[in-house]
Amino acid sequence: MEEFRSTEIIDKEIYDDARRNAERLLKSAESDCQKILDDVNSRIQKASEEKHALYSGRIESLKKDLDASLPLEKKRFLVSFEDESINNSINNYIENLSKEKKLELLDNLLKKYAPELKSNKINVKFHGFSKSEITKLIEKHLGSSSIDSLELLSDTAAESQCVNLGMIIESADKSLRCRATIDELVLELVDTHRFELAEALFGGRTIQ
The missing domain is CATH 3.30.2320 (hypothetical protein PF0899 fold)
Incomplete structure (x- = not known):
């Protein structure tokens, strides 16, 4: 009986030790996974901010270029419209002669x-x-x-x-x-x- 109990105690100690090791490994694995997830999220956030800054800069640059070119394009359009109107008026006048x-x-x-x-x-x-x-x-x-x-x-x-x-x-x-x-x-x-x-x-x- 004594030998059987000793075996039970040893088995329990082995089981408890294995359980503690398993819990420690799981906690360590969870910690590593969380670190990986945090790192991935951090990289995604950083990349997102960099892209946002890049595209915001490009959009602002395009807006400035557009704002600068609009007055010139408007003037070109008006001059073209004026010339076309003058030519059409003269041609219509001559056509009716x-x-x-x-x-x-x-x-x-x-x-x-x-x-x-x-x-x-x-x-x-x-x-x-x-x-x-x-x-x-x-x-x-x-x-x-x-x-x-x-x-x-x-x-x-x-x-x-x-x-x-x-x-x-x-x-x-x-x-x-x-x-x-x-x-x-x-x-x-x-x-x-x-x-x-x-x-x-x-x-x-x-x-x-």
């Missing part, structure tokens, strides 16, 4: 180019007017023997060469070339009288 008035405009253009073109045989491509109307203008300013060739452009060819109403005149030796078109007149008007046209169109509220 009679054929006779349009011929008068073309007559004035040809008169300006005549000194350079005189004494030259010329090739003429035209659109928007009749052959007889163009011939009459050329003979008036350059003489009846000046025309070497006269070609009526198709709508497609006229569009590709930007000749809506008027003509392209080229000397036979190709040393001279000029555009006597209503479009050229519109460009000249805009270049020369842009400010006055804008004031008239926008009531004095022009882009400075």
Whole structure:
């Protein structure tokens, strides 16, 4: 009986010792796990703060760039809108003119180019007017023997060469070339009288 009890005591001591060791190991493992979790959370928090700072900086930089560029973009838009409005107004005005008035405009253009073109045989491509109307203008300013060739452009060819109403005149030796078109007149008007046209169109509220 004594030997059996001694064995029980030894078994109990072994069990208690094993339990204490197991508890200690579990506590140690829990502590290590918590340290790992705390470290991971800390790294996540740090990375999050770094990313937030980085993106906040980028956003602020983009905002500053945008704020700086907006006035310039606004001015560009307004200038573009103003130019388009002026051109449209002139084009609408000319479109509503009679054929006779349009011929008068073309007559004035040809008169300006005549000194350079005189004494030259010329090739003429035209659109928007009749052959007889163009011939009459050329003979008036350059003489009846000046025309070497006269070609009526198709709508497609006229569009590709930007000749809506008027003509392209080229000397036979190709040393001279000029555009006597209503479009050229519109460009000249805009270049020369842009400010006055804008004031008239926008009531004095022009882009400075």
